[in-house]
Amino acid sequence: xxxxxxxxxxxxxxxxxxxxxxxxxxxxxxxxxxxxxxxxxxxxxxxxxxxxxxxxxxxxxxxxxxxxxxxxxxxxxxxxxxxxxxxxxxxxxxxxxxxxxxxxxxxxxxxxxxxxxxxxxxxxxxxxxxxxxxxxxxxxxxxxxxxxxxxxxxxxxxxxxxxxxxxxxxxxxxxxxxxxxxxxxxxxxxxxxxxxxxxxxxxxxxxxxxxxxxxxxxxxxxxxxxxxxxxxxxxxxxxxxxxxxxxxxxxxxxxxxxxxxxxxxxxxxxxxxxxxxxxxxxxxxxxxxxx
Amino acid sequence: xxxxxxxxxxxxxxxxxxxxxxxxxxxxxxxxxxxxxxxxxxxxxxxxxxxxxxxxxxxxxxxxxxxxxxxxxxxxxxxxxxxxxxxxxxxxxxxxxxxxxxxxxxxxxxxxxxxxxxxxxxxxxxxxxxxxxxxxxxxxxxxxxxxxxxxxxxxxxxxxxxxxxxxxxxxxxxxxxxxxxxxxxxxxxxxxxxxxxxxxxxxxxxxxxxxxxxxxxxxxxxxxxxxxxxxxxxxxxxxxxxxxxxxxxxxxxxxxxxxxxxxxxxxxxxxxxxxxxxx
Numbered sequence: 001x002x003x004x005x006x007x008x009x010x011x012x013x014x015x016x017x018x019x020x021x022x023x024x025x026x027x028x029x030x031x032x033x034x035x036x037x038x039x040x041x042x043x044x045x046x047x048x049x050x051x052x053x054x055x056x057x058x059x060x061x062x063x064x065x066x067x068x069x070x071x072x073x074x075x076x077x078x079x080x081x082x083x084x085x086x087x088x089x090x091x092x093x094x095x096x097x098x099x100x101x102x103x104x105x106x107x108x109x110x111x112x113x114x115x116x117x118x119x120x121x122x123x124x125x126x127x128x129x130x131x132x133x134x135x136x137x138x139x140x141x142x143x144x145x146x147x148x149x150x151x152x153x154x155x156x157x158x159x160x161x162x163x164x165x166x167x168x169x170x171x172x173x174x175x176x177x178x179x180x181x182x183x184x185x186x187x188x189x190x191x192x193x194x195x196x197x198x199x200x201x202x203x204x205x206x207x208x209x210x211x212x213x214x215x216x217x218x219x220x221x222x223x224x225x226x227x228x229x230x231x232x233x234x235x236x237x238x239x240x241x242x243x244x245x246x247x248x249x250x251x252x253x254x255x256x257x258x259x260x261x262x263x264x265x266x267x268x269x270x271x272x273x274x275x276x277x278x279x280x281x282x283x284x285x286x287x288x289x290x291x
Numbered sequence: 292x293x294x295x296x297x298x299x300x301x302x303x304x305x306x307x308x309x310x311x312x313x314x315x316x317x318x319x320x321x322x323x324x325x326x327x328x329x330x331x332x333x334x335x336x337x338x339x340x341x342x343x344x345x346x347x348x349x350x351x352x353x354x355x356x357x358x359x360x361x362x363x364x365x366x367x368x369x370x371x372x373x374x375x376x377x378x379x380x381x382x383x384x385x386x387x388x389x390x391x392x393x394x395x396x397x398x399x400x401x402x403x404x405x406x407x408x409x410x411x412x413x414x415x416x417x418x419x420x421x422x423x424x425x426x427x428x429x430x431x432x433x434x435x436x437x438x439x440x441x442x443x444x445x446x447x448x449x450x451x452x453x454x455x456x457x458x459x460x461x462x463x464x465x466x467x468x469x470x471x472x473x474x475x476x477x478x479x480x481x482x483x484x485x486x487x488x489x490x491x492x493x494x495x496x497x498x499x500x501x502x503x504x505x506x507x508x509x510x511x512x513x514x515x516x517x518x519x520x521x522x523x524x525x526x527x528x529x530x531x532x533x534x535x536x537x538x539x540x541x542x543x544x545x546x547x548x549x550x551x552x553x554x555x556x557x558x559x560x561x562x563x564x565x566x567x568x569x570x
Contacts, residue, residue, distance in 0.1 A: 012396075018448065105312065114502075119323075175564070227411075
């Protein structure tokens with residue numbers, strides 16, 4: 001039986017509430033962000049806004065603070081995604097093992113995903129504390145008198161932020177890879193075994209090619225979430241020490257809600273949005289290649 | 292390696308891996324919990340006692356009496372419950388339309404709604420804040436409920452749309468022939484079949500609502516929800532960290548989440564895998 005093509009007005013009536021809510025909260029504001037980005041809208045200077053074309057965009061290239069934010073955002077995204085891909089697939093293979101502890105493991109990997117990032121971030125702020133933190137306490141059990149203040153030094157703070165991001169989201173990535181693994185039938189592996197392929201060989205010539213498409217499409221979402229990650233840094237480091245961990249999302253919100261440079265904040269946001277769109281298209285092209 | 296030794300070693304190796312992963316995930320959670328029932332003096336000493344010497348509920352009493360946490364729990368509950376109901380109802384209506392009627396415009400709108408999940412909050416936040424302000428919706432329950440509902444729509448739409456499209460339309464038509472009107476069809480035919488999908492959606496959306504920090508942080512000041520409350524615990528200096536109270540509020544947030552995960556592990560797994568995305 002077919003879908004109805006008559007009485008479409010009923011369908012539109014049913015769809016209306018969802019469309020209104022989404023248009024109000026995403027469509028209108030994103031258009032306004034594009035428009036605002038061409039105005040000098042600094043609320044601290046008063047309310048007469050002037051059209052300045054692309055000047056806000058040109059400012060980006062001279063803003064050292066922002067350039068370092070972009071630098072760390074790229075580093076954060078690339079490093080975090082690399083470990084997501086490698087460790088995420090390994091964890092997924094573990095979740096797929098035929099062993100009794102499987103269900104136990106599957107339950108606990110859901111917890112980091114389900115808990116708020118702000119709780120993980122605040123806990124991490126204390127966990128990486130030199131004196132009383134969890135991390136140094138564990139290290140001191142092997143290296144007595146170990147002392148290091150992770151969040152005070154730029155490089156270690158950046159590493160710590162990436163580590164917490166992985167702790168929180170890598171299990172979720174693994175669960176989604178697991179979904180793809182479960183579609184692979186045991187028969188192929190039987191056949192491979194008979195042909196004399198070891199587990200490593202079987203992984204690279206059977207498992208990986210089959211889950212590659214899933215991994216690529218997951219990568220789109222996970223890359224986008226890294227590029228717009230706000231909660232983690234807000235809770236864990238407040239962008240510090242200095243500005244070494246101020247991710248782009250954190251920077252944009254600071255400009256928009258603390259420094260009240262609306263035009264400039266919009267310009268940065270638009271650039272980020274354009275970069276995200278381009279990246280999505282590249283990744284979508286890559287996925288198509290696997291069809 | 293002899294096959295026999297391999298048979299013994301393989302499970303040991305596998306269990307070793309499982310224990311390592313479990314340790315990495317569970318230890319921080321255990322630490323947050325034991326911190327919440329430790330007196331502050333024990334937290335500011337080294338080494339850490341993973342089992343507190345003098346367990347106490349002092350921290351819990353303090354956050355309820357001094358920080359007014361009850362009110363924040365109530366705020367969170369009001370916003371979460373209203374958003375869950377609202378998002379489910381309007382998404383069910385829309386999903387019904389998307390799967391039972393066909394038109395080019397409808398297909399396009401469906402794709403746009405699901406794809407709009409990728410528009411980040413940071414790009415829309417400031418103009419949206421100004422718009423909400425103009426309507427007097429900033430720092431109000433209706434305003435927050437609209438924002439939360441909106442955030443839940445794309446994922447809810449995707450799951451309900453997928454599920455509903457697998458329920459054969461012929462069921463509807465059979466009921467129609469028997470003289471059922473639209474509401475009868477909906478309440479006696481479609482909804483009962485949708486129960487598992489609705490349950491999955493409610494569970495995952497509940498977790499997502501508790502997780503949201505961004506919306507209540509920027510769109511409310513007086514109405515504090517739990518995820519914001521944990522960041523506004525008074526500090527003596529900007530560098531000090533009241534870990535005793537933070538871990539306690541953290542535990543209160545984690546409690547319903549852990550219980551949900553333990554009870555609904557299967558539904559959550561299915562929902563997450565079906566949607567493939569969180570937000």
